[in-house]
Amino acid sequence: MPRTMKIAEPPLPSDPSQEDRAQAIRDSLRDAIVDRRLAPGTKLSEAEVGTLFDVSRTVVRAALQMLAFEGLVRVERNRGAFVSDPTPEEALQVFASRRLIEPGVIAAAIERATAKDIAAFRRHLEEETRHKHERGAQARRAEIKASGDFHLMLAAVAGNAILQKFMDELVARSxxxxxxxxxxxxxSCGHNDHADLLDAVEARDVARAQALMLRHIDHIEADLDLRASSSLTLRDALSL
Amino acid sequence: MPRTMKIAEPPLPSDPSQEDRAQAIRDSLRDAIVDRRLAPGTKLSEAEVGTLFDVSRTVVRAALQMLAFEGLVRVERNRGAFVSDPTPEEALQVFASRRLIEPGVIAAAIERATAKDIAAFRRHLEEETRHKHERGAQARRAEIKASGDFHLMLAAVAGNAILQKFMDELVARSxxxxxxxxxxxxxSCGHNDHADLLDAVEARDVARAQALMLRHIDHIEADLDLRASSSLTLRDALSL
DNA sequence: GGCGGCAATATTGAGTGCAAAACAATTGGG
DNA sequence: CCCAATTGTTTTGCACTCAATATTGCCGCC
Structure with missing residues (x-):
């Protein structure tokens, strides 16, 4: 065995942009889905996506498979990939999961948050409220995205990569x-939940933060109308 | 719109075994990893696995990608797939996540468990203890597998597909x-945690079940020696 | 006239080949 | 004698291609 193992050169990632096109496509599609530029149910043809990103179907398949794992697309054998449209039941499960996990996440975040983190949260919150006061579909999308990012920031600060991955999925599905x-x-219509949450985090008041988080999730869920959606009722009616 | 929509024939999955070889390979590899027949760090060459299952590399790649998402294998670009060897930090995160999620899972399970479920649990427990009293590496593997399956059964009864998926991943990583x-x-050396848990579930005592669950996870974690493992320190030392 | 079957088309599933990157061994130089 | 560079080998990344399957449009028949 060699005694010294000097690495002549840092092998140097030949090109940082070359770091996996499948992942880039996944991120792009994911943003589009989360931003609602791609409606639930939309078919994602391999060939179409491939020409769009100028890669072969092989790479597209990998990206779609990743998204399927996150629950953002549904792949049906020999039929293709579709932006998933969760059933009301799945919707309930998403929020049940968030109720279970997010109180723990915020507790961990409170334990680990530095002053710098708090400052970053404050900056994020400002941007969030800025979007809220703007008009237009574009600003609306940005607001929704920012709203989800707040929860993802909490998960990042919590410092548990596994929980962070779970939260990624849950926020996207939300x-x-x-x-x-x-x-x-x-x-977040009408509520200022995130600001209140941040106050509790800054005060390191775990119990209060957790209670606020649960109420916040309640608020989000209360805004839903989980009676079967129009398209679903149509389908169900036809198939019966 | 057609008045009658008779489905001439149940389209009949041309062959149930044909229902995705990638998934079959994934399950097979997963069992092998969870059963410890494949040691952490083992390289999973695409060609080798391919010949072993008699499929092309394409299918193997899909299977490996799935396992990578579950955190059971680690794929390094241009280097291949390896059975992942979690760091001590990741190990801690796995158990932190379980501590967060499993109390919620068992609460949901208690709420939904039927008498039939309880009976299934009892049967499973018998088998578990049977394995425990047997000797040999084979029985030991079966015991460990059964021990994880107990938690997965709880997650199944809880009736939340998303949490169930999370638990799948967490148990495998554990x-x-x-x-x-x-x-x-x-x-579960020396403890009868699962039996106690089941008693609490049958008694529908949520608080007690949750407390027992946390203690159970403590027991598992207490059996770990998270000081850097020998192989890792060696590798780290060499690469520094 | 509408329903059922049939053929044409499009799309996915999967195997193979080629290029590039990493790894291993060997040889030349200090 | 040991280190370093180079060459040869192996393995992955990706595109292309063919086969299999679902979908769509069409025609005959009831």
């Missing part, structure tokens, strides 16, 4: 659910 | 962690 079943379209 | 850092090798 976006889909809100897209399908949301009444007002905005999850 | 097996890896125990394989790497376990002292006694068996997670």
């Amino acid at each position: 976006s889909l659910v809100i897209a399908l079943y949301g009444r007002s379209g905005a999850s | 097996s890896l962690v125990i394989a790497l850092y376990g002292r006694s090798g068996a997670s």
